[in-house]
Amino acid sequence: MAGILTSRSDSMPAVHSSQTVSDALHTATLMLQRLSSSPRLDAELLLAHVTGLSRTSFHSHPERELPANAGWSFQQLVKRRMQGEPVAYIRGQQEFWSLLFEVSPAVLIPRPETELLVERALEHIDVAQELHVADLGTGSGAIAISIAHERPHAKVTATDISADALMIATRNTARLQIPNVTFLQGSWFAPLEGRKFDLLLSNPPYVAESDPDLAANVRRFEPSVALFAARDGMDSLGRIANDARAHLNANGWLLMEHGWKQARDVRDLLVRAGFDNVRSHTDLAGHERITEGRLPG
Numbered sequence: 001m002a003g004i005l006t007s008r009s010d011s012m013p014a015v016h017s018s019q020t021v022s023d024a025l026h027t028a029t030l031m032l033q034r035l036s037s038s039p040r041l042d043a044e045l046l047l048a049h050v051t052g053l054s055r056t057s058f059h060s061h062p063e064r065e066l067p068a069n070a071g072w073s074f075q076q077l078v079k080r081r082m083q084g085e086p087v088a089y090i091r092g093q094q095e096f097w098s099l100l101f102e103v104s105p106a107v108l109i110p111r112p113e114t115e116l117l118v119e120r121a122l123e124h125i126d127v128a129q130e131l132h133v134a135d136l137g138t139g140s141g142a143i144a145i146s147i148a149h150e151r152p153h154a155k156v157t158a159t160d161i162s163a164d165a166l167m168i169a170t171r172n173t174a175r176l177q178i179p180n181v182t183f184l185q186g187s188w189f190a191p192l193e194g195r196k197f198d199l200l201l202s203n204p205p206y207v208a209e210s211d212p213d214l215a216a217n218v219r220r221f222e223p224s225v226a227l228f229a230a231r232d233g234m235d236s237l238g239r240i241a242n243d244a245r246a247h248l249n250a251n252g253w254l255l256m257e258h259g260w261k262q263a264r265d266v267r268d269l270l271v272r273a274g275f276d277n278v279r280s281h282t283d284l285a286g287h288e289r290i291t292e293g294r295l296p297g
């Protein structure tokens with residue numbers, strides 16, 4: 001089996017077009033085993049992308065023959081995955097909050113743990129309320145668009161410093177037909193000069209450049225501007241916490257995602273900036289990943 005798992009393309013087993021779905025998935029799963037923690041899922045997502053068939057159909061009709069040329073195309077995508085490229089960039093898509101987002105190397109791939117930020121934000125917005133919400137550093141638009149989708153009466157403004165990211169985010173709103181989000185380019189609050197909101201959200205860059213825990217493929221493929229922040233990863237979190245007061249209505253909330261070792265520092269930042277009701281929330285792994293605070297009335 002180790003021979004099959006080599007990453008050298010000249011010794012890769014071919015995924016022939018005459019193969020069945022079951023054979024192609026089996027071979028690809030073996031090939032991806034050494035690199036990925038979810039080799040079968042990766043293989044299924046890539047085969048679905050190439051064939052246009054659903055993953056469910058792979059389970060119900062494993063004996064189906066691959067369509068013409070699909071074997072060769074599938075093999076090219078498996079090769080890219082074997083070189084570490086994330087499945088989401090290969091497919092150009094990632095699911096978040098049950099919505100399908102276009103992604104490219106210009107944007108961070110939206111992560112499941114960020115759904116906790118959306119969940120917490122929704123707790124603060126009644127379905128019928130016409131609240132003003134801002135998402136700072138929107139990337140693909142995952143947070144802003146999910147909130148706007150769940151709360152159609154909310155007016156969501158999303159910013160990013162990256163014009164390329166905003167292009168993807170704008171395309172996502174158009175494709176998902178979300179009318180209540182607008183995008184502005186600039187650094188943090190700069191494009192929001194003179195404006196106040198009821199809710200401020202951000203998943204800013206919070207990784208220290210030297211962080212040894214950062215997975216090599218994340219560092220290699222995802223945009224540095226989305227990952228790294230100075231001052232041990234705390235710089236953007238600090239800037240947002242300090243400037244948020246000027247952009248929040250009385251009793252408004254600030255919610256930020258951060259690294260699992262940063263919760264105490266972020267709570268301190270919010271308390272020092274004058275927020276009350278400061279608390280952190282844990283993700284499914286039991287790590288404190290979201291911290292929120294309220295600006296007193």
Ligand SMILES: C[S@@+](CC[C@H](N)C(=O)[O-])C[C@H]1O[C@@H](n2cnc3c(N)ncnc32)[C@H](O)[C@@H]1O
Binds near residue numbers: 107138206227
């Ligand atoms: C961790 S990513 C989050 C992307 C998206 N919100 C998500 O959760 O998937 C951080 C985002 O902040 C943006 N960013 C970095 N520095 C910024 C700055 N100074 N002002 C505004 N956005 C910034 C990056 O371009 C990136 O899209």
